[in-house]
Amino acid sequence: MFNNKKFNGNKFKYAIYYSLIIAIVIFVLNDYINGMKSERIEYSDFVNYINQNKISEVQITKDKLLITPKEDSGGKILYTERVNDPDLIKKLDNAKIKYGGMPEENSAVKNILTGWVIPFLILAFLGRLLFGKLDKKMGSGVMSFGKNTAKIYAENETGVNFNDVAGQEEAKESLIEIVDFLHNSQKYVAIGARLPKGALLVGPPGTGKTLLAKAVAGEAKVPFFSISGSAFVEMFVGMGAARVRDLFKQAQEKAPCIVFIDEIDAIGKSRDGNMSGNDEREQTLNQLLAEMDGFDSSKGVVILAATNRPEVLDKALLRPGRFDRRVIVDRPDLKGREDILKVHIKGVKISHNVDLNSIAKATPGAVGADLANIINEAALTAVKNRRNEVEQNDLEEAVEVIIAGKEKKDRILSEKEKMEVSFHEVGHALIAALLKHTDPVHKITIVPRTMGALGYTMQLPEHEKYLNTKEEMLDQICVMLGGRSAEEVKFSSISTGAANDIERATQTARSMVTMYGMSDKFDMMGLESIQNRYLDGRPVRNCSAETSTIIDNETLKIIKKAHEKAKGVLLDNIDLLNKIANTLIEKETLMGDEFMAMVHEYQKENGKEITVIEDSDV
The missing domain is CATH 3.40.50.300 (P-loop containing nucleotide triphosphate hydrolases)
Structure with missing residues (x-):
């Protein structure tokens, strides 16, 4: 598309360029047309034409003879080179052929144009074209490095x-x-x-x-x-x-x-700290x-x-x-995420039953780019399922794709592994349901995902939270260790499936000791500080090696207490653990409502309160 603004800013330059191009085109076309109207013959043929009285007129130039034949030659003028023939005029007179000269004023100009000007302009145009491409590749002019590239x-x-x-x-x-x-x-x-x-x-x-x-x-x-x-x-x-x-x-x-x-x-x-001064x-x-x-x-x-x-x-x-x-410009809160979803969903055909508030609740910590990606994934899912509009389940599936990846349908678990994964995930969910300071369970699944998870338990907060208490963090660690605890209670053995849980639980426990002042040993002493807060937020240790050893001991103490608490909850509710895990093996996915209904049903059938261990019991 032609850039009018660019042209308006350089009218004089473009006028010169276009004038030169038009002049060259006209000159070349003129030569081409003249070449089509003329035809070269040998001098001997020219002499034969004179003898046969086939010529009506001859124009004599410095180096050519332009011949007009009597017969129709398709509108073409014949020409031949002028040779040193002293009898030429005599032959023309004897044959009664008109002849005359042609002015040569323009020949010098034409030679300069064809020999110098046109080749120079062609080379200049090619050079401009070549260096223009280099300019774009290098991001600036080849001969103007100091120009800004904004x-x-x-x-x-x-x-x-x-x-x-x-x-x-x-x-x-x-x-x-x-x-x-x-x-x-x-x-x-x-x-x-x-x-x-x-x-x-x-x-x-x-x-x-x-x-x-x-x-x-x-x-x-x-x-x-x-x-x-x-x-x-x-x-x-x-x-x-x-x-x-x-x-x-x-x-x-x-x-x-x-x-x-x-x-x-x-x-x-x-x-x-920059040693070089230049x-x-x-x-x-x-x-x-x-x-x-x-x-x-x-x-x-x-x-x-x-x-x-x-x-x-x-x-x-x-x-x-x-x-x-x-x-x-921080991560948006619940209302901010809902507003962002409303902005990005403009132009996307959506069903009347779509609830963006529930999607905003399901994406705590997500930024605008994440939410835009979720809307796009939902639209792609709707097209894949041959629907004309985006529905709620498309958005929910998009959230899971962003968090855990797509379903890995070619990964088939053995019956033993399926049972282990099922008890592991139900262990997380049951601890979350039976402790006081935890978020409600939204979904439990044992369908493998491309991010590496063989299954996962999704919890969603009821309200947007900006502070966490010590009791909430301890219960979070219990939930993280609930999967491993379920494996120990059911199978009396452990697997590699808890690696990510252990990593997250250890980091939470360490933060309680080093940054949040939640350890009796160190009171309110800050032992770590956050570096690159808006990127990975990695903590940097601000203490001696001896103190680091004590930090490790305090972290281990918190994890051991949480581990024992999780195992105690599951042992006291082992029948409920078995019932939910067997149901999950059959269905592969349980939503939060189904899960909590089973918990309440178990409570009614047994006619007793579900055992919950208080923090003071550990």
Whole structure:
């Protein structure tokens, strides 16, 4: 598609290009047409035509004889080379043939055009074509390494506004003021306020930081420069700094505008501990700091940047006057997830009975990218099942696909393995049902999944929770160890199926000791800190080797207590364990309602309360 905006910005250049191309085409076509209207003959044939009186006229040029025959030759003019024949004029006079000369004024111009100008233009065109392709592959001009490679969106070209961003209301409120300043700067200037120079968007991957930045530009209706931090880092020394200068120069020319630098940690890492004083990344960072100090914020140039590693950024970059605001774009809560699902389900045909609230409850911790993926998976499932609209079970299946992977239909378990997996999963579910501080069971299945699980138990919280008590964490560990405990109670043996349960239980117990102050041994002493909070969130130990040994002992103590508690609950309810596990073997999947109905039915049949061990009993 022809780019009108690009053409309008370079009218003179394109006019020259097109004029040259048209001139070359006309010249070549003229030569081609003239070639079709003429035909070469030998000089001896020309003499025979004179003798046979077949020629009506001859035009004599410097090197050719143009012959007009008497008979119809299809509109063609014959020609032959002019040879040194002193009797030529005499022969023409004797045959009474008209003859004359032809002016040669244009021959010199034609020779220059054919010999020099046209070959030069063809080579220039081929060179432009070749280096243009190299430019695109290298990301910048071959002879202009210092040019910035930011993608520039014109007004409204981002195609995104705040209506397309859901689940981040606090972040949107922080950015609405920037948009309002760009629209109505006079009311802020009147009171003495100044536009924030920059805002840093911080949050986990997939939460919508880039989408928010585009929405700001879309709402403000100003040009939007978008570039990744890695685009400044070049193999040529000084090129990153040159690109920063060029970017800010263009931004000031387009002001008011927004400059968005994605993954700014690629160039904004802290300079502490950097032994080399002339590092390319450091030069780029220094130039960025100088440019952010140097431009006038009253012109309306706003710098937005995104990162999920704010702890590695240089302190000079984060100070007020450069990035005045830090906007947290965190994982959405229950209402936020439901709003995000409503945004992404626009344009998707859905059944009238779809309940997005239940899907939002089933996806705690999911970010916007995850929820968009769930909607797309549900649509694909509906198409696969030859339905014209997405139903609730499609969405529920999509949630399971994202969490555990697709069903692995070619993995057939033996009867013994099927029984072990069944008791393992029912062990998790029964502990969750019989302890007080746990989430309700939503589904139990022994259908293998592609993520490696031979079965799983899904629990869904009744309400959105932001805090966990010590009792809740202890019961969570009991639920995690319930699968292994069921294997021990039923088979008096253990398998490898509890590996992930043990890993998660150990990490939870260790966090209770080192970070949450839930150990009597260490009281409220912090022994670990979180690194890369918005990425993997790995803990870093802040204690001596001797203290680490005590931490291990305290962690083991918590796990042993939880293990014994889980085994005690299952032993006291062994008949219920057997009944539910045998039913699961037959059906392969039990929903939470079916499971709890069996628990209550067992209670009525036995006419007694189900045994539940209190925390104080362990």
